[in-house]
Amino acid sequence: MKRIAESTVRRLSIYLRFLEESENRGLATISSQELARRGGTTSAQVRKDLSFFGSFGKRGLGYSVPELSASLRDILGLRRTWNVIIVGAGKIGTALAQYRGFRQRGFIVSAVYDRDPRKIGTVWESLTVRDVAGIEKDIDAAAPDIAVLAVPGEEAQGIANRLVKAGVKAILSFAPTQIHTPADVTVRSVNMAMELEGLSFALTSRDRNGAEDGLDSASR
Amino acid sequence: MKRIAESTVRRLSIYLRFLEESENRGLATISSQELARRGGTTSAQVRKDLSFFGSFGKRGLGYSVPELSASLRDILGLRRTWNVIIVGAGKIGTALAQYRGFRQRGFIVSAVYDRDPRKIGTVWESLTVRDVAGIEKDIDAAAPDIAVLAVPGEEAQGIANRLVKAGVKAILSFAPTQIHTPADVTVRSVNMAMELEGLSFALTSRDRNGAEDGLDSASR
DNA sequence: CGGAGCTTGTGAATTGATTCACAAATTATG
DNA sequence: CATAATTTGTGAATCAATTCACAAGCTCCG
Numbered sequence A, B: 001m002k003r004i005a006e007s008t009v010r011r012l013s014i015y016l017r018f019l020e021e022s023e024n025r026g027l028a029t030i031s032s033q034e035l036a037r038r039g040g041t042t043s044a045q046v047r048k049d050l051s052f053f054g055s056f057g058k059r060g061l062g063y064s065v066p067e068l069s070a071s072l073r074d075i076l077g078l079r080r081t082w083n084v085i086i087v088g089a090g091k092i093g094t095a096l097a098q099y100r101g102f103r104q105r106g107f108i109v110s111a112v113y114d115r116d117p118r119k120i121g122t123v124w125e126s127l128t129v130r131d132v133a134g135i136e137k138d139i140d141a142a143a144p145d146i147a148v149l150a151v152p153g154e155e156a157q158g159i160a161n162r163l164v165k166a167g168v169k170a171i172l173s174f175a176p177t178q179i180h181t182p183a184d185v186t187v188r189s190v191n192m193a194m195e196l197e198g199l200s201f202a203l204t205s206r207d208r209n210g211a212e213d214g215l216d217s218a219s220r
Numbered sequence C: 001c002g003g004a005g006c007t008t009g010t011g012a013a014t015t016g017a018t019t020c021a022c023a024a025a026t027t028a029t030g
Numbered sequence D: 001c002a003t004a005a006t007t008t009g010t011g012a013a014t015c016a017a018t019t020c021a022c023a024a025g026c027t028c029c030g
Helices: A004-025 A032-039 A043-051 A065-075 A091-097 A102-105 A132-142 A152-166 A192-209 B006-024 B033-037 B043-051 B065-074 B091-097 B100-104 B132-142 B153-166 B193-207
Strands: A063-064 A080-086 A107-114 A127-131 A146-149 A169-174 A186-189 B062-064 B082-087 B106-116 B127-131 B148-151 B170-173 B186-189
Touching: A004 A032, A004 B193, A032 A043, A032 A063, A043 B100, A063 A065, A063 A107, A080 A091, A080 A132, A080 B127, A080 B193, A091 A107, A091 B091, A102 A107, A102 B193, A107 A169, A107 B100, A127 A132, A127 B065, A132 A152, A146 A152, A146 B193, A186 B193, A192 B006, A192 B082, A192 B100, A192 B148, A192 B170, A192 B186, B006 B033, B006 B043, B006 B065, B033 B043, B033 B062, B062 B065, B082 B091, B082 B132, B091 B106, B100 B106, B106 B132, B127 B132, B132 B153, B132 B193
Parallel strands: A080 A107, A080 A146, A107 A127, A146 A169, A169 A186, B082 B106, B082 B148, B106 B127, B148 B170, B170 B186
Antiparallel strands: none
16 A cells, blocks of 8 residues: 555544535535635645545536545544553643543543552542553553653653554654654654744844745644 | 745754753763664754754764754754743643643743633632633733634634734634634634644554555654 | 765756646436 | 547656765864
């Protein structure tokens, strides 16, 4: 099977979000044009993205909203639930553990870990914070699909190594540093510092060059 | 001036993070090779990225750690501080408002807004939550550089429109939906759902294709 | 001080992603 | 039922990003 670009997968997510919204509003069909408008891209891009996975539309008519929704959920692997653990019960970890959106989309947080004895044992919404020291044993037993890494930068790589050794194959990292893993482990990372610096760069170079005529309108 | 790719700017951030770490450890010089290893890229990529902005190294020796650090901070616009407001005092907004990393890197959170009367007036770390109804007046007076959007998806576009109309030129959005703005406003967005779905896709297609031989090692 | 050993900076080549453009399929209309 | 109006799916063309590869410059050592 052909390798799918990450940019394509990101856009599929965006299309799905909008399709679900359209589904709720009772729309029956939608064109690549409209999907593109809302996703901040072009209709050719939408069709190309979908074409990697099959042929979902009807010429002259567009796509059936519920059918395309279902297909995208299928492609993205969202027909099942995923077992997620969160490592790090600091500001971010706490916010994530309580974030409703996770469960809503089938990502079930089954455990939260920290190393701070003052945090271990505390309970949020039916989840007890566990000691990170025992995480390998837990991973062995529960085989979580995804680990969310919400620990300070200095500790991130060390914890990642332990997670990988214990068998975790997917990591969502919030650490401000780059995480290295073997090729069979997928890492996505959210780096706030990087995003802010991207904005800082944009604001600065705009000033430096005098009202740049750039033409980006939708984000990323 | 040539347009700089977003991917280049993202990498500059990564290089800077590692340079600062090296600076703290007292390293004097560093090669593109080493920078690449830690940034999960190649030495040619590092040199190309830097070449867009000038010539910072010494052949045969590498880059001076403090000099390159300073140059990158300069390029990224980090020699000054930036005035940041946070809109939405929910889980994410709260976590962000208290996040030390912001201030550390020169992003000063000057105000937090919400529309919930129960939240308006509450205080965290010397910041009082203000009524979002009056945000236009505040923006007029304080001219914040960056607005962090941490409101529910349904409200995000509406608030973004108000921010833009009031003069905000840079937005960091945490909304799960795409935000549209005029070309002169830069938007970066962090979309948790998208990241999780990316992992779900990777895990699923790995299974579907039977232990894919992909060769990604560092994240994004 | 001369040669060996590195490492940068950068055009050229390659690889990858996006956009174009159009035939084919479908619906709507009179 | 024929014609006009849409809209998909997809090779080909273009545009963008990455990698290659090597001359040029610097350091170090004997």
